[in-house]
Amino acid sequence: MRLQPTAEQRQFARSLDAMLTACDTPSAARAWAAGDRAPGRAIWSRVAGAGVFALAVPERYEGAGTLPVELAVAFVELGRHAVPGPLVETVAAAALLTRLAETGDAAAAKRLLPRLASGEDMATLAVTAVGPYAVDPDAADLLLVADPARRDAPARARRGPAPSGDAVLRAAPGHGPLRVSNDPVRGRARPAPGGEVLAEGPQVAGAVAHAVGIAALATAAQSLGVGLALLDRTVAYVRQRTQFGVPVGSFQAVKHRLADTLLALEFARPLLYGAALTGARADIAAAKVTAGEAAYAAARTALQLHGAVGYTEELDLSLWLRKARPLRDAWGTPSWCRAQVLA
Amino acid sequence: MDLDPSPAAEALRAKARAWLAEHVPAAPLPSLETAEGFAAHRAWEARLAADRWSVVSWPERYGGRGADLEQWLVFEEEYWAAGAPGRVSQNGISLLAPTLFEHGTQEQRARTLPPMARGEVVWAQAWSEPEAGSDLASLTSRAVRTDGGWLLRGQKAWSSRAAFADRAFGIFRSDPVTRRPHHGLTYLMFDLRAPGVTVRPVARLDGRPAFAELFLDDVFVPDEDVIGEPGQGWRIAMSTTGDERGLTLRSPGRFLASADRLVRLWRATADPGDTALRDRVADAAIGARAYQLFTWAGAARLAEGSAAGAESSLNKVFWSEYDIALHETALELLGADGESADTEWAEGYVFALAGTVYAGTNEIQRDIIAERLLGLPKGRL
Numbered sequence: 001m002r003l004q005p006t007a008e009q010r011q012f013a014r015s016l017d018a019m020l021t022a023c024d025t026p027s028a029a030r031a032w033a034a035g036d037r038a039p040g041r042a043i044w045s046r047v048a049g050a051g052v053f054a055l056a057v058p059e060r061y062e063g064a065g066t067l068p069v070e071l072a073v074a075f076v077e078l079g080r081h082a083v084p085g086p087l088v089e090t091v092a093a094a095a096l097l098t099r100l101a102e103t104g105d106a107a108a109a110k111r112l113l114p115r116l117a118s119g120e121d122m123a124t125l126a127v128t129a130v131g132p133y134a135v136d137p138d139a140a141d142l143l144l145v146a147d148p149a150r151r152d153a154p155a156r157a158r159r160g161p162a163p164s165g166d167a168v169l170r171a172a173p174g175h176g177p178l179r180v181s182n183d184p185v186r187g188r189a190r191p192a193p194g195g196e197v198l199a200e201g202p203q204v205a206g207a208v209a210h211a212v213g214i215a216a217l218a219t220a221a222q223s224l225g226v227g228l229a230l231l232d233r234t235v236a237y238v239r240q241r242t243q244f245g246v247p248v249g250s251f252q253a254v255k256h257r258l259a260d261t262l263l264a265l266e267f268a269r270p271l272l273y274g275a276a277l278t279g280a281r282a283d284i285a286a287a288k289v290t291a292g293e294a295a296y297a298a299a300r301t302a303l304q305l306h307g308a309v310g311y312t313e314e315l316d317l318s319l320w321l322r323k324a325r326p327l328r329d330a331w332g333t334p335s336w337c338r339a340q341v342l343a
Numbered sequence: 344m345d346l347d348p349s350p351a352a353e354a355l356r357a358k359a360r361a362w363l364a365e366h367v368p369a370a371p372l373p374s375l376e377t378a379e380g381f382a383a384h385r386a387w388e389a390r391l392a393a394d395r396w397s398v399v400s401w402p403e404r405y406g407g408r409g410a411d412l413e414q415w416l417v418f419e420e421e422y423w424a425a426g427a428p429g430r431v432s433q434n435g436i437s438l439l440a441p442t443l444f445e446h447g448t449q450e451q452r453a454r455t456l457p458p459m460a461r462g463e464v465v466w467a468q469a470w471s472e473p474e475a476g477s478d479l480a481s482l483t484s485r486a487v488r489t490d491g492g493w494l495l496r497g498q499k500a501w502s503s504r505a506a507f508a509d510r511a512f513g514i515f516r517s518d519p520v521t522r523r524p525h526h527g528l529t530y531l532m533f534d535l536r537a538p539g540v541t542v543r544p545v546a547r548l549d550g551r552p553a554f555a556e557l558f559l560d561d562v563f564v565p566d567e568d569v570i571g572e573p574g575q576g577w578r579i580a581m582s583t584t585g586d587e588r589g590l591t592l593r594s595p596g597r598f599l600a601s602a603d604r605l606v607r608l609w610r611a612t613a614d615p616g617d618t619a620l621r622d623r624v625a626d627a628a629i630g631a632r633a634y635q636l637f638t639w640a641g642a643a644r645l646a647e648g649s650a651a652g653a654e655s656s657l658n659k660v661f662w663s664e665y666d667i668a669l670h671e672t673a674l675e676l677l678g679a680d681g682e683s684a685d686t687e688w689a690e691g692y693v694f695a696l697a698g699t700v701y702a703g704t705n706e707i708q709r710d711i712i713a714e715r716l717l718g719l720p721k722g723r724l
């Protein structure tokens with residue numbers, strides 16, 4: 001029952017933090033939103049170099065082994081630094097291909113996983129049962145799409161405790177027009193139809209369900225990181241901003257809102273690590289809804305307590321502010337997650 | 344990181360489960376806030392103690408099993424999952440006992456702890472006063488030096504279970520001259536049946552005498568009942584408030600068991616189309632799990648040697664607000680029966696309503712979180 005990061009996990013978080021601090025992630029995020037992907041890709045390579053994507057890939061495909069706890073630790077840092085790009089979708093794609101390989105379909109994994117682990121390829125993923133869009137498909141090298149199988153597909157024998165239904169995994173040849181998100185750093189589009197079919201059958205449905213779980217876990221971690229960054233910045237701000245002759249942070253109304261923000265984030269953290277350890281669907285859903293709501297509440301508080309300056313795009317705070325709501329709803333809305341908890 | 348209980352914790356779990364399965368009363372005991380219920384709960388404490396289950400975390404020589412924090416948490420999960428009765432000795436076990444372990448003498452421990460473990464002596468906490476609640480250090484009840492001891496004078500308020508309890512522990516002003524409110528206070532134990540003590544039961548919202556006022560008129564306390572040095576009462580009291588706010592008062596096991604009951608009630612009775620209610624039930628399940636895991640993480644930090652400190656304030660705000668939300672959801676699920684005062688949920692609801700007030704109000708806890716955990720400026724403007 002040692003729900004505490006090990007010395008290595010702490011060290012991993014610290015070194016990612018130091019590396020990302022040196023990267024000037026806010027400028028890269030702003031450039032990414034403006035369509036200049038070069039600084040973001042440079043950070044992407046460094047994130048890959050730190051081994052983050054390898055955490056979702058088994059050693060036999062040049063990864064570090066599948067390590068969900070370390071993945072969660074890493075995504076908290078990626079969220080804290082507002083790193084741009086389809087980070088969650090890339091590890092979810094890797095998890096999908098890995099699970100496919102484990103259940104007998106190794107061709108796509110062999111071909112694609114090493115490039116994802118090393119950071120050479122950026123992937124994105126749309127699971128049409130969850131939502132129609134893929135994040136940053138224009139930036140990604142690989143656009144995976146999981147569709148429910150055609151109704152006329154021949155029924156196949158079930159292997160193991162597979163979820164109901166079949167699915168088709170394909171590499172889409174392109175995508176429709178980009179829609180700007182509330183978070184301008186997350187461009188989204190519908191994948192184009194067609195493209196190479198990579199796998200098909202009930203084992204694909206199982207792998208997709210697993211990938212959705214990993215995506216939810218990583219999103220929960222990223223949300224927690226976003227919430228922590230918002231809290232840190234807001235605490236720093238209210239300590240130095242004075243009104244009525246004192247720092248606004250000495251007003252109880254302000255203090256109590258920040259106390260509640262910390263409370264919500266600190267209770268999301270153990271749910272996140274607990275979910276990474278068990279991998280259970282209900283645990284992941286609980287972590288997702290809790291971290292998502294905590295980060296969103298942190299965003300509302302940050303906006304309020306920064307006064308008018310919080311409502312500007314110029315302040316870097318806006319990078320985290322605008323992430324919180326989309327992340328709360330991505331890969332499982334709160335309502336969907338709550339249903340999963342009781343399923 | 345891992346979630347696996349140690350082999351010792353698993354062994355204790357198995358033993359506790361077997362014992363509880365055999366001994367937990369089939370029908371719930373009457374409310375412990377009544378004379379009849381108090382007696383029944385005392386008998387239950389004696390039953391627990393006879394097989395050394397009443398204070399598992401204490402050393403064996405005082406009737407415990409020397410359980411570490413993790414073993415205790417696992418024991419609590421089993422205890423509440425088995426539907427075992429609430430603990431009438433809670434004040435003593437979670438507040439006075441830790442104080443005696445830290446600041447008491449060998450003699451005080453030997454004399455006080457075993458009868459507490461057996462439910463023979465039930466303790467009340469006498470800290471609050473009519474004019475000293477959140478600002479506890481402004482208390483004015485006095486301890487006046489006399490031959491071989493002290494004389495207590497003044498009034499204490501809101502003392503839980505004092506209507507039926509045997510003894511009390513509290514802080515008193517022993518140096519009325521000092522200007523500093525936190526100085527010159529003395530921590531001591533006294534008999535609720537001693538000459539000079541008047542106990543006036545006070546009914547809580549449901550009419551039951553859950554607490555009492557104490558009027559103290561030159562109540563004699565011998566020197567051997569002073570805990571620690573005279574004048575050091577504040578420091579001694581504060582060293583154990585973390586216990587009150589934190590885990591020992593509200594173990595996750597209790598909320599896990601309640602959330603489990605709630606989910607079962609929902610499955611049995613709810614309209615599946617009512618997603619708003621479903622979401623609240625899910626939140627109750629999530630909250631219990633969050634509290635359990637938060638506690639495990641805290642236990643791991645304590646095992647590493649870090650002090651509990653202001654983090655117990657996070658704990659307190661969480662469990663008290665959670666408890667109310669859980670019970671409100673249950674009352675809603677019960678529909679028309681939610682109004683009836685004779686259900687287990689109704690009693691739990693009334694009890695939960697006080698959680699945000701006692702053990703340091705949640706406003707005070709939020710001040711502590713903001714100042715000590717976030718480093719915001721002191722001040723209560």
Ligand SMILES: Cc1cc2nc3c(=O)[nH]c(=O)nc-3n(C[C@H](O)[C@H](O)[C@H](O)COP(=O)(O)OP(=O)(O)OC[C@H]3O[C@@H](n4cnc5c(N)ncnc54)[C@H](O)[C@@H]3O)c2cc1C
Pocket residue numbers: 252467468469470471472475476477478500501502503504554697700701702703704705706707723
């Ligand atoms: C069920 C129950 C059991 C109890 N059991 C015991 C017991 O066994 N022994 C014992 O000694 N005491 C006990 N208490 C008393 C409890 O500790 C006090 O009620 C508590 O400390 C609050 O004090 P008060 O009631 O005087 O409220 P007050 O201090 O008068 O507070 C009134 C309101 O003002 C708010 N407030 C006060 N100061 C501030 C501030 N600085 N900033 C913001 N808000 C503030 C409070 O949060 C509260 O909402 C019990 C109380 C209850 C309800």
